[in-house]
Amino acid sequence: MTVEEIAQGYVNVANETMCRPIRQLTEMKGHETKNHSLACFGGAGPQHACAIARSLGMKEVLIHRFCGILSAYGMGMADVVEEEQEPYSAVYGPESVLEASNREATLLDLVKKKLLLQGFKEENITTETYLNLRYEGTDTAIMVKCPLNEDGSRVDYAVEFVNLFQQEYGFKLQGRNILICDVRVRGIGVTNILKPQALEPGSGATKIEGQYKVYFGNGWHDTPLFKLEDFTYGHVICGPAIIMNGNSTVIVEPSCKAIITKYGNIKIEIESIHKVTEVAKEVADVVQLSIFNHRFMGIAEQMGRTLQRTSISTNIKERLDFSCALFGPDSGLVANAPHVPVHLGAMSSTVKWQLNYWSDNLNEGDVLVTNHPCAGGSHLPDITVVTPVFD
Template structure:
């Protein structure tokens, strides 16, 4: 029986399966198939078929998906409505009134998630202390509910001002909406994100409302396909926070899937961090359309609640701090109005794909450049034939205007791409006050190993690790996950003089709800690991620092411990702290992690198991000329092999470039370790 991880990307759908009852050397099956944008669930079934796994052989399936993210970015979802308090109709458009580009007079804000004609205001108001300031006008609400019903809208966000302090009015709004529109899907802001600051709460609730029908429809179709083929296994979905939840919970909480796909890569990085006893790593993932980078400290991904879907669209649910840019194998090279070569963020995606795929693409892509330079094989390691002539023709469209040879232009494309990816690493590290030189880089993605050395060199990272499952790393990471739920709530109080009883009561409430969610997902809440945090700041500051809280019942003696923990975290994030200013608590968070009782993956199953056979030869372009280099195919490298560049290492679902100035070694797990000579 198989434990299956699946990850859907813009170009490929990846699968990694672990056969729990087999000897370790036979336990792994993988697949990489083209994604099916017309119905992404078809790609999942094709990946299972490619791996030779019948749905009735699955014990559980963990699925990372970009369904929610893509639908939001493309605004491809049924029209939702918003009901809010009078005077707050345009919060989604006004935002924070900041400029993304300070000196660009032509910048335009992204389209709002809910159009203005479908945003309705009602008479009501709750106070910041949870008291009723203005009663809810129920007759007015019913009249507007009828308008929403008559427009055919069946997904509604309810975001009332100050509802984080009391959800009484929002719950009554839901009752009335359900009477008028019985089949409505309704998202309440105090249930979605009960935190102070209305923009983040309104936006996150709008996302939930918009995604309820999209994610629900996709999950239902996938479950139906699996059931039709005989599967009775539970379906789990990768969450943005680095854990997983049941498909039923995912249908109710689609806002927690924004980074579902990349989160699998962070989980794979955490597994590798433990395996190699390397606590601090930067995880990178080069896919077909995007590049992601994330930091792990002490084997755990850094979490943020300041993520922005787009400019001025904050998503205030805890999620891994993953930075994404448009840079991948399908990224298109082009020449700007100033005559400079650029790469991305536009991508050829799965359809039509790079020119060399022979599916109708004509624009020069990163994959075309790698093929022209000989860095990937013309048969894509046995998957399907690539059209070298079409790649050369595509790259020539940028080479000729620049007065360069096709090979020189292709090398330039890869250099620019590597610099773009290095900037993402610097961004995710410098924004958190970290130095990338203190980290090892783990390179994931089918194209991760192709660009790992140049990207790491530019970012200042000395050590690179490319695991044997790099090409399907997000799918691999999915099956290493535990169920995880993060619950938050507003609890504003100066730390000095805080009501300890109320403090403990709110933490207890959040923990109880987290354990309920674990039980709903099939985990044993009695064995769960529960961590507690407080979002804290100096009085007068605008942003908070997440601070760990002591375990157990808090007492007056705990206050000093909490204060010094805040000082430590503030110094870590900003480089400074002061004991002279008053400290306040703003929000509380409880993180609960529970296991489904699965067996651990045997890491020896990832070993290379190579024969140490002789490499083949290929002409590859390095530093301005084609040179003959050794090419080590899948399964040819033995453990503890040492390779001096230039060389190529081909894996089942990817390839690794070892340039002339680098060397590579293998370890007993089949990992490729790269560093300068």
């Protein structure tokens, strides 16, 4: 490997390390990263944005013109929020919802008074109401914002809760009571301290501040350097390019395209790169090994978090008495999450037995459940769930 390839390898591993918590946090809420845009924060974030977005399957990156000082800028733009919460334990139903509404009204008056005392006019105050709901027998509650129809009328909280629960966990608990844990209201005082300034539309070439050779994954590229303040609304910059301003540096990678928005922010469109599958090398690439190690480990950890959050058993939820892992086509261990290791010894044998038993009869969507000691199991109470994945 050349010096450039080694340096690029370090960057790739760092990018994948950043991708891992993004996937975890997004998938924990029942969302797919590819359905969202990547927003950058900090002075260095835009340097990694294109590579991270591509790794996450995203097609768009949004970079605020003040991303390097976004916290300070946000303090000037942010509204003032007052919240009040009151515990209320009851089974969800018409009577409990009516009682919750009465408590909401009292709390709404309280937050409005607090905002009025801070100098906000009533027309600049908006309010939101929430119920914290959970299924009976579980301790995972979801804060549900009051759902409204287009005409402003309320929709049943329970319907919204069930939809959110299914989105996050992938299933519904049939025949289970829904419990109200507490009532929460939020009052928002709308501020106008700072207002974004729109740019005038422009055309024509933009001054290039410099030309540099920059190494990307596929080699060296002649890369122009621009200043953000030289662009006007609608300008398009095709990668590779470097865009600098006083608080951040933006890297537009090859095959990507940056567009200056109405308010001077940058939108980068990511073009997916489909690489031709190569025959495996005798000597594994250490960089790719590290990257895939992060990805496989992230999958195993996500399996464990889902199991823990959806379980009712104390052994699973609190003692974490389980193991989650990925296995290869030969039933060899690929990656395991940091769970109870005692189960891992038997899991490989269980997977191997199931592969031999079912042979070519496995199909997409099949789930195998076993606890048979002769089929690789360790104890009868230890149940192994195996889900085959096909390429």
